Amino acid sequence: MxxxxxxxxxxxxLGFIISLGMAVLIKVMLFAxxxxxxxxxxxxxxxx
Amino acid sequence: xNILDIxxxxxxxxxxxxxxxxxxxxLVVLGIxxxxxxxxxTLEPLIMIPMGFGMSAVNAGVLFLTSSTTGTIFIDxxxxxxxxxxxxLQIDFLQPIYTFMFSNGLIACIVFMGIGVITDIGFLLRYPxxxxxxxxxxELGTVLTFPIATAMGLNYGEAAAVxxxxxxxxxxxxxxxxxxxxxxxxxxxxxxxxxxxxxxxNTLLCFLFPVAAPLxxxxxxxxxxxxxxLDKYAKLIEHGFLYTGTFFLGLMLGVLCEASTILNxxxxxxxxxxxxxxxxxGIGGILGGYIVYFANKKNFNPVIGIAGxxxxxxxxxxxxxxxxxxxxx
Numbered sequence: 001m002x003x004x005x006x007x008x009x010x011x012x013x014l015g016f017i018i019s020l021g022m023a024v025l026i027k028v029m030l031f032a033x034x035x036x037x038x039x040x041x042x043x044x045x046x047x048x
Numbered sequence: 049x050n051i052l053d054i055x056x057x058x059x060x061x062x063x064x065x066x067x068x069x070x071x072x073x074x075l076v077v078l079g080i081x082x083x084x085x086x087x088x089x090t091l092e093p094l095i096m097i098p099m100g101f102g103m104s105a106v107n108a109g110v111l112f113l114t115s116s117t118t119g120t121i122f123i124d125x126x127x128x129x130x131x132x133x134x135x136x137l138q139i140d141f142l143q144p145i146y147t148f149m150f151s152n153g154l155i156a157c158i159v160f161m162g163i164g165v166i167t168d169i170g171f172l173l174r175y176p177x178x179x180x181x182x183x184x185x186x187e188l189g190t191v192l193t194f195p196i197a198t199a200m201g202l203n204y205g206e207a208a209a210v211x212x213x214x215x216x217x218x219x220x221x222x223x224x225x226x227x228x229x230x231x232x233x234x235x236x237x238x239x240x241x242x243x244x245x246x247x248x249x250n251t252l253l254c255f256l257f258p259v260a261a262p263l264x265x266x267x268x269x270x271x272x273x274x275x276x277x278l279d280k281y282a283k284l285i286e287h288g289f290l291y292t293g294t295f296f297l298g299l300m301l302g303v304l305c306e307a308s309t310i311l312n313x314x315x316x317x318x319x320x321x322x323x324x325x326x327x328x329x330g331i332g333g334i335l336g337g338y339i340v341y342f343a344n345k346k347n348f349n350p351v352i353g354i355a356g357x358x359x360x361x362x363x364x365x366x367x368x369x370x371x372x373x374x375x376x377x
């Protein structure tokens with residue numbers, strides 16, 4: 001396969017792995033916050 | 049004395065090469081047309097009105113810089129010699145904006161701060177896998193344009209730079225029937241969760257890609273300001289930074305569209321490849337939206353797919369407008 005096709009495919013694959021990792025991180029983060037937090041999941045904007 | 053020498057914008061038309069002169073007129077008319085499309089709302093007015101004005105002004109306002117050369121006193125983007133640059137900074141009125149904000153990425157960071165302030169990342173946090181999948185499909189233009197660009201003679205660095213345009217902004221129009229699909233509601237993500245995500249993601253991404261750290265910081269600090277409830281900072285960034293940055297971005301883009309620059313074969317190639325990259329990315333985004341639509345048993349609006357193309361929310365805005373039009377009685 002031409003090298004000019006391989007480079008974007010490699011970058012795409014790396015991007016895919018990182019994106020997947022970020023998605024897993026988000027799920028883990030939300031789970032951890034809700035597990036260790038007593039507050040319900042709603043907006044809590046305070047004006048400063 | 050030739051009377052036309054007083055009106056140099058016109059007399060330069062007769063001195064320049066015919067194709068540049070004709071293209072100057074074309075770009076003047078195109079600039080006026082972009083202003084018209086912006087005021088009508090067909091294209092994003094925040095960008096198109098300053099861009100259209102800039103484009104028509106820079107192509108009309110050509111003068112004799114010396115007895116034998118023509119140019120403008122708007123900007124010289126190709127200048128790199130320090131002494132010449134210091135000289136031009138005192139003459140060309142947009143040169144300081146270009147040199148100190150455009151070419152070093154400051155204007156992009158300012159716009160990203162504003163985007164962070166107006167962005168609700170709730171959908172991303174609620175559906176991270178769907179969001180990432182759509183974003184990956186919306187990068188299709190980047191992947192497919194790279195080999196096309198290298199085949200057209202660009203080196204790997206140039207091809208990568210122009211292919212990345214596929215992940216950037218671009219106004220797209222969708223088929224209205226996609227707008228008629230029902231969407232499922234999603235639960236709110238709290239501001240605290242969004243703030244914690246902003247802190248973690250910012251730090252992690254800066255560790256992984258320090259070359260893009262200024263953009264990460266800008267975007268996530270905007271999100272942090274929004275989710276912390278810092279209204280005064282949010283207003284400063286949204287109304288001050290974002291709109292100032294957007295205005296000058298549009299104006300600079302218009303002023304950079306000078307006929308002699310665009311007719312440079314290399315620039316023309318980059319323009320065509322950039323448009324191709326955006327087009328393929330748009331198609332990729334729509335494909336990604338439809339894949340999620342069928343995977344979720346039609347419980348997902350595929351219109352969201354094209355919003356994955358944008359690093360600034362114009363395609364999302366266009367998609368939202370088309371959906372609203374399709375759903376209005």
